[in-house]
Amino acid sequence: MDIIENYKNYLNKKLCMPLEDADLFLSGFDLVNYKKGDYLLKQGDKNNIVKIILSGSARGFVIIDGNEFTTNFYFENDHAYDYVNYLNKHSSGMYIKALENITNLEMSFEATDFLSQEIIGYYKMSFYLFKENFIKVEKERKNHILKSPKERYLDLVKNHQNIISKVPQYQLASFIGISPEHLSRLRREIAHPK
Amino acid sequence: MDIIENYKNYLNKKLCMPLEDADLFLSGFDLVNYKKGDYLLKQGDKNNIVKIILSGSARGFVIIDGNEFTTNFYFENDHAYDYVNYLNKHSSGMYIKALENITNLEMSFEATDFLSQEIIGYYKMSFYLFKENFIKVEKERKNHILKSPKERYLDLVKNHQNIISKVPQYQLASFIGISPEHLSRLRREIAHPK
DNA sequence: TTGTTTTCTTGATAAATGTCAATGAAAAAA
DNA sequence: TTTTTTCATTGACATTTATCAAGAAAACAA
Numbered sequence: 001m002d003i004i005e006n007y008k009n010y011l012n013k014k015l016c017m018p019l020e021d022a023d024l025f026l027s028g029f030d031l032v033n034y035k036k037g038d039y040l041l042k043q044g045d046k047n048n049i050v051k052i053i054l055s056g057s058a059r060g061f062v063i064i065d066g067n068e069f070t071t072n073f074y075f076e077n078d079h080a081y082d083y084v085n086y087l088n089k090h091s092s093g094m095y096i097k098a099l100e101n102i103t104n105l106e107m108s109f110e111a112t113d114f115l116s117q118e119i120i121g122y123y124k125m126s127f128y129l130f131k132e133n134f135i136k137v138e139k140e141r142k143n144h145i146l147k148s149p150k151e152r153y154l155d156l157v158k159n160h161q162n163i164i165s166k167v168p169q170y171q172l173a174s175f176i177g178i179s180p181e182h183l184s185r186l187r188r189e190i191a192h193p194k
Numbered sequence: 195m196d197i198i199e200n201y202k203n204y205l206n207k208k209l210c211m212p213l214e215d216a217d218l219f220l221s222g223f224d225l226v227n228y229k230k231g232d233y234l235l236k237q238g239d240k241n242n243i244v245k246i247i248l249s250g251s252a253r254g255f256v257i258i259d260g261n262e263f264t265t266n267f268y269f270e271n272d273h274a275y276d277y278v279n280y281l282n283k284h285s286s287g288m289y290i291k292a293l294e295n296i297t298n299l300e301m302s303f304e305a306t307d308f309l310s311q312e313i314i315g316y317y318k319m320s321f322y323l324f325k326e327n328f329i330k331v332e333k334e335r336k337n338h339i340l341k342s343p344k345e346r347y348l349d350l351v352k353n354h355q356n357i358i359s360k361v362p363q364y365q366l367a368s369f370i371g372i373s374p375e376h377l378s379r380l381r382r383e384i385a386h387p388k
Numbered sequence: 389t390t391g392t393t394t395t396c397t398t399g400a401t402a403a404a405t406g407t408c409a410a411t412g413a414a415a416a417a418a
Numbered sequence: 419t420t421t422t423t424t425c426a427t428t429g430a431c432a433t434t435t436a437t438c439a440a441g442a443a444a445a446c447a448a
Contacts, residue, residue, distance in 0.1 A: 144338035
């Protein structure tokens with residue numbers, strides 16, 4: 001089945017966008033491919049392009065004192081750019097790198113700006129999209145307050161098998177907020193309790 | 195100056211809402227007062243009322259195994275309800291309690307639903323409002339990945355003096371994700387380095 | 389004010405987590 | 419395939435943080 005049709009269906013079903021609007025919306029996008037290891041975005045980049053992943057996955061991270069800290073993972077239907085700085089119209093504060101080959105929908109900010117005037121339901125759609133994003137981010141924020149690293153790991157195993165299966169453990173550890181060595185020991189502990 | 199005028203100004207200036215829309219928007223709200231210690235929301239409550247703080251402050255927390263975990267603080271112009279579960283139309287998963295006397299704008303979900311059909315710019319406004327919320331939450335989430343408890347505390351001191359000055363330390367500690375004893379020691383360390 | 393409760397601090401100790409170094413396993417490249 | 423590089427595990431040890439218990443300080447109520 002067509003990859004774009006698939007996304008159109010997602011817009012319509014999940015984000016309640018009327019099909020005519022979805023067509024108009026999608027008409028502004030280009031298909032762009034990345035190979036595993038390519039950068040979708042680098043720190044300091046202009047960050048004025050909306051990038052929606054149709055297939056593949058990516059990892060977002062920042063570099064502080066030469067060390068990478070993994071802050072995000074992106075999968076199908078996710079928006080893979082520096083969301084916060086995009087909203088603020090700032091340049092990117094992070095890197096995004098393809099974990100595997102990727103096919104994206106991409107559109108410049110100017111074009112989305114134009115669309116927002118053409119499509120009646122644009123803000124409604126942005127809102128719903130946002131909603132998805134917000135719920136995800138807020139859950140994770142609370143997880144950091146409420147749960148131990150071990151519990152956060154088990155959460156990922158339970159609810160985000162896509163992350164677990166596609167991501168090297170040291171990146172997982174960083175995302176959870178612990179050292180790779182410690183994650184290794186937690187895993188052993190989980191596998192052989194007591 | 196009038197407290198509602200003040201908020202109208204905020205809607206107009208910060209959230210780019212046209213004044214006519216702001217008037218219509220505000221017409222749906224009631225003013226509600228709480229005293230220090232009152233609950234704005236309890237776990238299991240219906241959670242179908244939008245509550246916007248005009249003056250005062252509140253704390254959000256969950257109770258797990260009899261222990262309170264502070265997850266949110268709310269101040270002027272903040273939306274003080276269980277945002278995530280509100281969006282999902284679920285009942286509240288958290289408590290919100292007044293830290294001091296509060297004056298709120300409040301409106302039922304049914305009314306906001308109605309407004310969303312009446313006001314052309316409603317979703318645009320929701321989007322902008324959301325944006326503020328999202329940026330805040332995402333920054334905090336990343337802070338948990340990138341920064342140590344000590345740094346998180348110093349961040350609060352630097353950027354959220356309102357939280358520091360109005361909130362007991364043990365609640366702060368919970369929000370940061372550490373024990374009250376440890377926060378006490380970090381503070382001593384900061385005051386008397388070395 | 390005085391007493392009462394809540395919050396903050398401190399000490400001792402235990403548990404969790406980080407760091408560094410070495411080894412082995414797995415994946416990627418040639 | 420073989421070689422090379424990256425990643426995961428393990429051990430020893432250091433640091434951070436939690437827990438429990440006690441007392442001091444601060445906030446609150448009578």
